[in-house]
Structure formats: C-alpha cells, structure tokens
Amino acid sequence: MTKSRRKIGVAIAAYGVVFISLIFFILPMLWIIYCSFRTQSSIFTGVVLAPLHEFTLENYKTILSVTDYPTYFFNSFKIATVVSLLALVCSIAGAYGLSRFKIRWKNAIILGIFSTQMFPQVLLIIPMYLIVFSLQMLDTVMGVVFGQLILVLPFSIWMLKGYFDNIPVDIDDSARIDGCNVFQRLWYIMLPLGAPGIMVAGFFSFVVSWGDYLIVSIISQSQRTATATLVIQRLSSALLIRWGQVAAAAVLTIVPTIILFSFVQKRLVEGLTAGAIKE
Amino acid sequence: MILRKQQGILLILPALIVMGVFTFYPLLEGIRIAFTNKHLLKEGTEFVGLQNFARLASDEIFWISLYQSIVLTAVVVCLQFVFGLILAWAMSQELPGMSWFKSIIMASWVIPVAATVILFKFMAQPDVGLINIIIKGLGFENLNRYWLGDLKVALPFIMLLHLWRNVPFYGIAFLAAMQAIPGSYYEAAEIDGANAWHRFWHITLPGIRNMAIVMVTIHVLWTFNNFDFVYLATGGGPVNATDVLPVYVYRQCWSSYTLGYGASIGTIMLLLLMVYFIVFIKISDRGNIS
Numbered sequence: 296m297t298k299s300r301r302k303i304g305v306a307i308a309a310y311g312v313v314f315i316s317l318i319f320f321i322l323p324m325l326w327i328i329y330c331s332f333r334t335q336s337s338i339f340t341g342v343v344l345a346p347l348h349e350f351t352l353e354n355y356k357t358i359l360s361v362t363d364y365p366t367y368f369f370n371s372f373k374i375a376t377v378v379s380l381l382a383l384v385c386s387i388a389g390a391y392g393l394s395r396f397k398i399r400w401k402n403a404i405i406l407g408i409f410s411t412q413m414f415p416q417v418l419l420i421i422p423m424y425l426i427v428f429s430l431q432m433l434d435t436v437m438g439v440v441f442g443q444l445i446l447v448l449p450f451s452i453w454m455l456k457g458y459f460d461n462i463p464v465d466i467d468d469s470a471r472i473d474g475c476n477v478f479q480r481l482w483y484i485m486l487p488l489g490a491p492g493i494m495v496a497g498f499f500s501f502v503v504s505w506g507d508y509l510i511v512s513i514i515s516q517s518q519r520t521a522t523a524t525l526v527i528q529r530l531s532s533a534l535l536i537r538w539g540q541v542a543a544a545a546v547l548t549i550v551p552t553i554i555l556f557s558f559v560q561k562r563l564v565e566g567l568t569a570g571a572i573k574e
Numbered sequence: 575m576i577l578r579k580q581q582g583i584l585l586i587l588p589a590l591i592v593m594g595v596f597t598f599y600p601l602l603e604g605i606r607i608a609f610t611n612k613h614l615l616k617e618g619t620e621f622v623g624l625q626n627f628a629r630l631a632s633d634e635i636f637w638i639s640l641y642q643s644i645v646l647t648a649v650v651v652c653l654q655f656v657f658g659l660i661l662a663w664a665m666s667q668e669l670p671g672m673s674w675f676k677s678i679i680m681a682s683w684v685i686p687v688a689a690t691v692i693l694f695k696f697m698a699q700p701d702v703g704l705i706n707i708i709i710k711g712l713g714f715e716n717l718n719r720y721w722l723g724d725l726k727v728a729l730p731f732i733m734l735l736h737l738w739r740n741v742p743f744y745g746i747a748f749l750a751a752m753q754a755i756p757g758s759y760y761e762a763a764e765i766d767g768a769n770a771w772h773r774f775w776h777i778t779l780p781g782i783r784n785m786a787i788v789m790v791t792i793h794v795l796w797t798f799n800n801f802d803f804v805y806l807a808t809g810g811g812p813v814n815a816t817d818v819l820p821v822y823v824y825r826q827c828w829s830s831y832t833l834g835y836g837a838s839i840g841t842i843m844l845l846l847l848m849v850y851f852i853v854f855i856k857i858s859d860r861g862n863i864s
Contacts (some may be wrong), residue, residue: 305667312664313675320682320742323693326704330696341702389589396582404586411597413795413847417823418840421833422603423596445596452589477581506686508802513828524688528806531692538696545692549685556684560677567743568750568785 324549331355331542338538354543363518364526364544370436371505371522372551377440378504379497382447386496390455391485395467405456411449416509419445424513434516442510447500454499458492458566459485495566498559502552523548601844608838614831626838635814635822636839642729643818647797650736651790657737658744658789665749676749679742687739691806694735698722722808728815735803744789751785752778787858794854795847819843 337349432438698721826836
C-alpha cells in the first residue's frame with residue numbers, strides 16, 4: 296500500500312522535472328521557430344497568439360534570396376564537412392594506435408592530448424593567426440579548417456580511444472594471426488565495430504565546427520570564408536534589428552545540427568561517455 | 575614489414591603533427607609573445623620582460639574579469655552538477671514517454687552557441703520578448719527591461735545560458751553512469767533497509783564517481799575558457815558587468831591590437847587552469863586509493 300503510494304509520488308516528481316525541463320530547454324527553440332513565421336509588426340505587438348493573417352514566409356524569402364545568407368550557409372557546410380573528415384582520419388588512426396599498440400611514452404601522450412583542453416583558445420589563436428598569416432592561408436577554407444581541427448581533435452581522439460578500448464582485443468588478435476595487416480584490421484574490424492562511436496565523433500566535429508565563432512571571426516576576412524554563425528551574429532547586433540529575419544536565419548542555422556542530431560541521438564550518449572564509463 | 579612499435583607511432587603521427595603545429599607550438603609561442611610588446615599593426619617587436627604582467631597587476635578590468643570568470647565557472651559548474659543529477663534521476667524512472675524525452679533533451683547542446691544567444695537575446699527584449707511578455711502577464715509591469723542590459727541581472731543571465739546548453743549533457747551522462755550500476759546493489763540495500771537517501775549517497779554517488787570527475791574537470795576548463803557566450807551576448811557589458819578573462823583577452827588582441835598584453839592575460843589563465851588541473855587530479859586520485 297505505502298509502496299505503491301511512494302511509486303506514485305516518484306512518478307509525479309519525475310514528470311514534474313520533465314515538464315519544467317521541456318519548458319526551459321525546448322520552449323525557447325519553439326518560440327523562435329514560431330516567431331520566424333511572423334511579420335515584424337506582428338512580433339512588435341508583443342502578443343503571444345498572433346492572428347493567422349500575421350503569419351508569413353517573407354522572412355525566409357528575404358534571407359534566402361535578398362541577403363547573402365545562402366553563400367555563408369554553404370561556406371559553413373564546406374568547412375564543417377572538411378573538418379569532420381580530417382578529424383575522423385586523424386582521430387580514428389590515433390585512437391586505434393593508442394588503444395591497441397605498445398607505444399613509448401603512451402601515457403604521457405594521452406595526458407598531453409587531454410591537457411590541451413585546458414589551453415585557453417584565446418591564447419592559442421594569437422600565434423595561430425600569425426602562423427596562418429605566414430602560410431598565406433588567411434581567409435581560406437583550409438586556414439579555418441586547421442584552426443578548427445584543434446577544437447575537435449583532442450576530445451575526438453579521447454572519445455574514440457574509450458570506444459575502441461571497449462571492443463574486445465581478441466577479435467583484433469585473431470585477425471592478426473590470420474594474417475591481416477594493420478590497415479586491413481582497421482578497415483574490416485575497427486571501422487564496422489566502432490561505427491557507432493565513429494559516427495558520434497564525426498557528428499561532434501561537425502557540430503563544433505558549425506557552431507564555432509572564435510576561430511572563424513579571426514581567420515575569415517570576407518565573404519569567401521564567413522560562416523552562417525558569423526552572419527547570424529552580425530544580423531542580431533545590427534542597430535535596427537529585424538527580428539523576424541534574424542529568427543529565420545537562426546532557425547536555418549540550427550536545422551542542420553538538429554537533423555544530424557536526430558540520426559545519432561541514440562548513439563550520442565554511448566559515444567560521448569565511452570571514455571568515462573570503462574571501469 | 576614494419577615493426578609493431580613503429581606501426582603504433584605511425585598511426586598516431588597525423589594527430590600529433592596537427593596538434594603539434596596548431597596547439598603546442600602556438601601555446602609556447604603565445605607564452606613567448608606575452609613577454610613582448612607585439613602589436614598587430616605595428617612593426618618591430620621587442621622583448622619587454624615582465625612589463626605586461628606588471629601592467630595587468632594594476633589593471634582594474636583584469637581583476638574584475640578574473641573575479642567574474644571564477645564566480646561564473648564555480649556557480650555554473652555547481653548548478654549544472656546539481657540540476658544534472660536531478661534530471662538524471664527523473665530520466666532513470668521507467669515511465670511512459672521518458673524515452674521520447676531522453677531523445678530530444680540534448681537538442682540544446684548541439685545547436686550553435688551563436689543561435690542560443692539569439693534565442694535568449696530575443697526572449698530578453700523589452701516589451702516584445704517572451705520573458706517580458708510573461709512577466710507582464712503575471713502583473714510585474716515594472717520589471718519589464720532588456721535583461722542582458724541590466725547591470726545586476728546580466729551575469730546571472732549569462733549563467734542561465736550556460737545551464738541551458740549543458741545541463742542536459744550532464745543529465746544524460748549521469749544517467750548513463752547510473753545505468754551501469756548493477757541493479758543487485760540496490761536490491762541488496764533495500765533488503766538491508768536502506769532508505770532512498772542512503773541508497774543515493776552510498777550506491778548512486780560512488781557509482782557515478784568517475785563520470786562526475788570527468789564531467790566536472792572538463793566543464794571547469796571549458797567554462798573558464800568559454801569565450802562565445804559572453805562575447806556574443808553582451809561583449810562584456812554593460813560597463814564590464816559580464817567581462818570574463820577570455821573576452822578581455824580577445825578585446826585586447828583584436829580590438830586594441832595589443833597582442834603582447836592579451837597574451838600575458840592568456841598566460842595567467844593558463845597558469846590558473848594548470849594549478850586547478852593538478853590539484854584536482856591529485857585530490858581525485860587520493861579518493862581512488864581509499
């Protein structure tokens with residue numbers, strides 16, 4: 296009797312937490328999507344439930360056809376894709392090496408990789424700007440890519456190493472005895488078995504690159520490399536803010552990350568926390 | 575045939591080269607610049623010894639930023655930890671709809687920070703922002719204001735943005751750790767008559783210990799180094815009310831062009847984080863042995 300009553304109490308409390316969380320975490324996103332379909336004057340009435348005739352696609356039309364936003368969106372896409380691919384190649388190989396091979400000073404290397412998380416990026420970017428400048432890569436896609444790689448590589452390697460550590464060594468060993476070389480083992484065993492973790496690492500790199508402001512703001516100098524993130528910031532700090540258009544641009548910038556998120560969402564936790572749950 | 579040892583080195587080589595060129599070299603170079611008067615637009619850089627550090631010791635904005643950085647990091651990480659635990663507890667209940675909730679709750683973590691800032695800037699607008707609409711609806715007409723422009727509220731509002739982004743990540747991570755605790759522990763404790771609080775204190779908390787250490791370590795570093803929330807939301811204003819060290823470094827370097835001075839502040843940040851890192855690792859190691 297008391298036990299079932301306690302269970303009901305727990306359920307009510309848990310749903311209470313869920314309800315508050317939905318309002319706090321999800322409502323702001325729904326609100327901006329909702330407002331991106333309203334006219335400027337409708338938003339300025341300060342009314343929550345606007346009448347039907349105040350809804351419009353004008354904001355999206357303006358952002359997509361009048362402004363340069365599509366160029367920036369495409370830049371973001373290009374940069375984030377290259378960053379993810381390069382980060383995956385480096386971190387899969389690196390994590391595999393650290394997970395399966397005897398390497399001198401291995402622990403020091405792992406600690407070194409982890410310790411990069413404490414380096415202030417605002418400090419790193421000063422010499423990085425000078426390096427990129429002297430390589431004549433300012434305002435180029437590759438310049439931005441190399442800058443952003445350092446944001447994602449350490450975490451990506453650490454995460455994948457944790458994931459690979461959880462794949463039984465026996466499979467790897469028996470393939471070696473059967474005569475598979477290191478690349479065959481990586482290709483036929485680690486890639487398929489590690490696929491969920493690799494997907495998460497790729498997703499992580501893409502999202503970090505897509506959302507980066509710091510590095511793009513320094514290395515990008517023009518339309519050639521400016522990204523969607525940079526541009527929505529500019530739109531939202533103009534003197535006269537057109538909130539409807541800002542909302543539409545923000546929604547367009549959010550959408551790719553949410554779409555990718557929906558693909559990896561089940562694996563995300565497993566992948567992100569593989570390094571921490573081992574023991 | 576390449577030896578096994580060399581294979582391992584070859585595999586990690588690409589990552590080490592990229593990090594060497596774009597992380598470790600810039601770090602050393604950044605520290606070196608901290609001892610010079612390097613200016614972005616002026617030729618001729620000279621070694622000036624500790625001059626930059628002497629200057630920042632008497633720089634009021636540096637001390638304000640340092641103080642606010644520490645307060646922001648401490649408050650944000652503590653609150654994230656507590657709310658993350660509560661969220662994880664709720665999600666660990668097997669109730670209808672919970673798996674749906676778990677699948678969408680991390681959405682705030684994946685969207686760009688610049689977009690997060692816009693969401694909240696928009697909601698904080700006077701008269702037309704959702705926050706003010708609700709507040710007015712509740713009858714507190716006189717509280718209507720631009721929340722990020724208010725001297726007293728701006729910094730707590732920035733903290734709120736951090737919570738919005740990271741609490742779900744904590745919740746999901748803690749949940750994963752909780753689910754790795756064998757259910758038999760709880761059953762045994764229940765038979766022994768342990769109440770919910772005891773079970774939480776003696777089974778759940780030790781069970782998620784490793785995860786908690788990783789989450790706190792990483793988030794202290796990430797929050798202290800975080801640049802975009804403050805820079806994009808307020809730029810450090812109103813009147814330095816939200817200034818934090820990364821934003822101050824950025825302004826010194828890219829608005830005032832004094833790279834040397836900016837680098838010296840960055841070097842101080844690095845020193846503080848190294849001290850934290852070493853102390854925290856020591857403490858959590860000691861706990862492991864006992």
